[in-house]
Amino acid sequence: MTSIEMIVAARARLQGTVRRTPLLSSPFLDEVAGRRLFVKAECLQHSGSFKFRGGWSALSGLDQSVRNGGVIAFSSGNHAQGVALAARLHGVPSLIIMPSDAPRLKIDNTRAFGAEVVLYDRMNEDRDAIGARLAEERGLTLIRPFDEPLVIAGQGTVGLEIAEQADEEGVTDSEVLVPCGGGGLSSGIALALEASAPGFRVRTCEPENFDDTARSLVSGNYERNSVMTGSICDAILTPEPGKLTFPILQRLAGKGIAVTDEEALRAMALAFKRLRIVIEPGGAVALAAALFHSDVLESDTVIAVASGGNVDTEIFAAALSRFG
Amino acid sequence: MTSIEMIVAARARLQGTVRRTPLLSSPFLDEVAGRRLFVKAECLQHSGSFKFRGGWSALSGLDQSVRNGGVIAFSSGNHAQGVALAARLHGVPSLIIMPSDAPRLKIDNTRAFGAEVVLYDRMNEDRDAIGARLAEERGLTLIRPFDEPLVIAGQGTVGLEIAEQADEEGVTDSEVLVPCGGGGLSSGIALALEASAPGFRVRTCEPENFDDTARSLVSGNYERNSVMTGSICDAILTPEPGKLTFPILQRLAGKGIAVTDEEALRAMALAFKRLRIVIEPGGAVALAAALFHSDVLESDTVIAVASGGNVDTEIFAAALSRFG
Structure with a gap:
């Protein structure tokens, strides 16, 4: 079971190797979101994602x-x-x-x-x-992708950085939107924030029709996706929530949010134009939720994790040509 | 006349407002460059450039x-x-x-x-x-774009950050490649590095046929470009070196490097794929020099400044489709 002590220990092991990714923002994106919006750019991490x-x-x-x-x-x-x-x-x-x-x-x-x-x-x-x-x-x-305590602890270091960087920006209360497949990143961040920024709350973001975590959070049971293909968000298509991650999310996360593939592509195009970063479709669902589902958000400030940027050229070019 | 004291004072005024942009790297780019390569991502700065x-x-x-x-x-x-x-x-x-x-x-x-x-x-x-x-x-x-001591001092804060970040990476000797229009950025960085990282040397990078600074550094006179259009590197097309900036470069910079528009576009496509950042053509000339002109470089490590990322969608998509 992952604890805050394990996350702090993981940070010590990652020190000097992992990149402290920037917390980006743009007044143009604030305007679309209708609130202050920060983007934690894990697409700039070594290997191109938080993984x-x-x-x-x-x-x-x-x-x-x-x-x-x-x-x-x-x-x-x-x-x-x-x-x-x-x-x-x-x-x-x-x-x-x-x-x-x-x-x-x-x-x-x-x-x-x-x-x-x-x-x-x-x-x-x-x-x-x-x-x-x-x-x-x-x-x-x-090495399991998410149901592994040391992996969850490593992903949780993103949460420690968010807490520090948000503090530097004077932010004390915020929803933290996180792309969610098996839930390793979102549960790790939730644990880190519980200890270091109690005014922050994680909300999981998933592609429409692959919102097993959102539905599981509502029902309290493990809900499975009925299909395994049909979204461009390849990075976060998992059949059901993880055994270790879901109990953490159940205890700490708010209601999940589902976005369409088109919203993810629009978020990629806006991140290109306004933040000058490259996000892949699955990595853009949290930004898409912040930009296009602001009606379901509650906090004056929102932080969206851009979890990865490994996207094939054709998909990225298509996002630009449709929504750039 | 800009001094290191003015750059340090500018940093104090910029504190809390400017973004400390990351120093990025990729083993794939090291391979192309044939040496260790770091990219100072000023395209992630507020407003999308060091300006x-x-x-x-x-x-x-x-x-x-x-x-x-x-x-x-x-x-x-x-x-x-x-x-x-x-x-x-x-x-x-x-x-x-x-x-x-x-x-x-x-x-x-x-x-x-x-x-x-x-x-x-x-x-x-x-x-x-x-x-x-x-x-x-x-x-x-x-507010002049480059021939203004306070502007040069502000751009020089990029150099202070490079010195700190390179030190964190254990780099003590490096050529620092900088996109050069009027020379505000390159002269500011050169002054900052002279004081804070004496093992580093600035080299200006320009588009082919617009290499007025490179030619002026060779001749010792103000050389003008014969044309003012014909390159996609819109950000750095200036007729001749600046009155305040050129003497600084003459004293501190190495030989200038000129790159083709095609090389700039290839560098943009590689930065997309390997660093997940968006660079505009003029902002990519230093990275292009690091990647494709490694024969004229001398140091084992090279640092390239990606100075801006404000590029129209069509140009970026064209770079990806040709070289992605």
């Missing part, structure tokens, strides 16, 4: 002998790159199992970080079986 | 009674936005004279920051005459 924090936290937290045996991870792309880069910087091998329809950039980057990439067919192959076999054959240690 | 520093430095350095009378500036766009935003934050009026063929985004943003914008025809109208008349009629104070 490097969790990957580094997990690898640096392993016993050296275990770590030296190498690690394995399943991921459509951002966890893949985060773990691959963390493994490379630790000088240990990594094997990443990725769906064959993952964005090309994410597959290429994972390989370029030195990982061995095994692709599987999401429709016809059993990822877990492939992973279990390879892990056993080679003695690799599995 | 906000100089604008704020100049306005905050005026006597209050003078400032309250309002300011006037000439600019194709980034100085315009920097001065307009600084004026708005000081609560004083600004009038900006811009060429009618300036990028649409820059004209729109300058107006949105509350400035009165007067457009002129670069081919047939005399900008200085228009400005002199309006300044006199309304009692406005001219």
Whole structure:
């Protein structure tokens, strides 16, 4: 179970390796949102997303002998790159199992970080079986993408930075909107803010039709998504909330928010124009919620996490040509 | 004459207002450059370029009674936005004279920051005459884009940050590549580094055929560009080096580097993919020099300033489609 002490310890391990990403803002975006809006630009993190924090936290937290045996991870792309880069910087091998329809950039980057990439067919192959076999054959240690206390602790360091940076801006009360797949980032941030900025409250943001966390928060049960394809927000399409992450969100998060793919693309185009950062669709859902769902927000200030920026050129160019 | 004391004083006035922009890097870019490469992302600055520093430095350095009378500036766009935003934050009026063929985004943003914008025809109208008349009629104070000690001091704060951030990365010797129009940014950085990081040396970067500073550094005289149009690097097309800036560069800068428009566009596409930042053509010439002219560089580490990110959507999309 992840605690604030684990998050603080993760920050110490990440010190000097992780990038303290900036908290950006623009008067033009404030106007669209109808309130003060800050964007925590984790797309500027090493490997292009917050996932490097969790990957580094997990690898640096392993016993050296275990770590030296190498690690394995399943991921459509951002966890893949985060773990691959963390493994490379630790000088240990990594094997990443990725769906064959993952964005090309994410597959290429994972390989370029030195990982061995095994692709599987999401429709016809059993990822877990492939992973279990390879892990056993080679003695690799599995780094789970979100249901892993050290990973949640690493992602929680984003929350510690938000608390500090918001304080520098004079912000003491705010909703903190976080893109949510399995809930590692949102639960980690929620734990960090509970301890360091009690006037802040996390709200999870998901793509429409993939709002398993929002629905689960309402019903109190684990609600599953009925489909697994059909959104461009590849980074955050998970079947249901995590076993470790959901209880944390249930205790600490406000009501979830769902946005359309079109809203995510519009948010990407506005971030390009007003913040000069590149966000991928799944990483833009929190900014989209802040900009286009302001009716469901309550605080005078809102902070949106831009969680990743690994987007294929064609998708980004399409966002610009439709909404730029 | 700008001194290090003036730069330090400008930093104190900018404190709490200016953004300390991150020093970014990517192993993929290191590979292209053949050395360690850092990018100082001033495109993430308020108003989208370093020009906000100089604008704020100049306005905050005026006597209050003078400032309250309002300011006037000439600019194709980034100085315009920097001065307009600084004026708005000081609560004083600004009038900006811009060429009618300036990028649409820059004209729109300058107006949105509350400035009165007067457009002129670069081919047939005399900008200085228009400005002199309006300044006199309304009692406005001219904020020069580069030949103004307080402006150079403000831009020099970029150099102080580079020195600190490079030190955090363990870098003690580096060439610092800086996009150069009139030379306000490069001369300010050179002065700051002379005092705070003597192992660093500025090198100016310009578009091919607009390398008046590079040629002037070679000849020791003020060399003019023979043309004023024909490059997409709108932000840094100036006829000749500045009267205050050039002597500083002559004393402190290394040999200048010229890059093609195509190289600038390729650098923009790589910054999109590897750093997830948006750079405009003129702001990308230093990164282009670092990536594609590594044969003329001498240091093991190079720092490139990405000076601005105010680019029209069409140009950016074209860079991605050609080189993404």
